Amino acid sequence: MAKPAAKVSAKKPAKAKIKTAKKPALTLSMLKPSVNNMSxxxxxxxxxLDHSETDVWGHTRSPEYMARNPAHLTPMIEDKGLPRGVLWESCAIMQYLANKHGLEKLYPKAPAKRAMIDSAMFYLIGTLYPYVARATYPALNFPQYAGEVGHSDAHPDKKSEAQKAAIEAIAEPLEVFHSFFRNGKPFIGGKNPSIADIRLAATLEFLAVIDYALPEWAKDYMAAIEKKLGKAYAEPAGDVRGYIAYVRSQANA
Incomplete structure (x- = not known):
């Protein structure tokens, strides 16, 4: 008698492994209209860099944000390698990330070259940017710093005088960047833009809101940086320019 054929058990198809999206290594909290954030x-x-961006407009004073960043400032990065997990201030962020990832093209390692990049950035945030802020913040509808004439209850004429004085003061540090830090080079960093160049070009974007007459070298310099960096520059710059166009349209309405 023939043996019955053995039953062939149907194999269950293997379950497809679901790949979870890799979380970006770096999280950046930012405000799109800000040139500090743009940098x-x-x-x-x-x-x-592998990163994600979160627009925190209107949320920098929230309990959640303040718990991480008691200074309630932007830009802010979150990175596991940091002692407190977060870091703010645009120049400090660029320096840290350039050091961490060995980005010598943007932030040279040679002490003398690096010192010039640092000097240019510190001169910008200590001298040029305060003038730019006093000159442009009223037109941008940004709050001015405590202790400034623009923040006080001074007569509008006094505020206007202070703004005019700031506008006039911009020319001198601008020339320092041109004649001293660039010194005939295409960029502060030499043949390629450095983190100091990124910080300077971004800062100069704000001057469009007051129709500041940039010298020709500055116009050419900004155009050269945008051409060199392409979309990396154009996309964030587009947000700043879009905001400037908006506030100007509101002022003319």
Whole structure:
């Protein structure tokens, strides 16, 4: 008698493994209209860093944000390698990330060259940017700093005088960047833009809101940086320019 054929058990198809999206290594909290924030946004793109951006407009004073960043400032990065997990201030962020990832093209390692990059950035945030802020913040509808004439209850004429004085003061530090830090080179960094160049070009974007007459070298310099960095510069710059166009349209309405 023939043996019955053995039953062939049907194999269950193997379950497909679901790949979870890899979380970006770096999280950047930012405000799109800000040139301080624009600096880091341009840098992260130019450096090709794996990162995500969160627009925290209106949330920097929230309990959640303040718990991480008691200074309630932007830009802010979150990175596991940091002692407190977060870091703010645009120049400090660019320096840290350039050091961490060995980005010598943007932030040279040679002490003398690096010192010039640092000097240019510190001169910008200590001298040029305060003038730019006093000159442009009223037109941008940004709050001015405590202790400034623009923040006080002074007569509008006094505020206007202070703004005019700031506008007039911009020319001198601008010339310092041109004649001293660039010194005939295409960029402060030499043949390629450095983090100091990114910070300077971003800062100069704000001057469009007051129709500041930039010298020709500055116009050419900004155009050269945008051409060199491409979308890495153009995309964040577009947000700043869009905001400027908006506030100007509101002022003319």
């Amino acid at each position: 880091v946004r341009v840098f992260a793109r130019a450096a090709g």
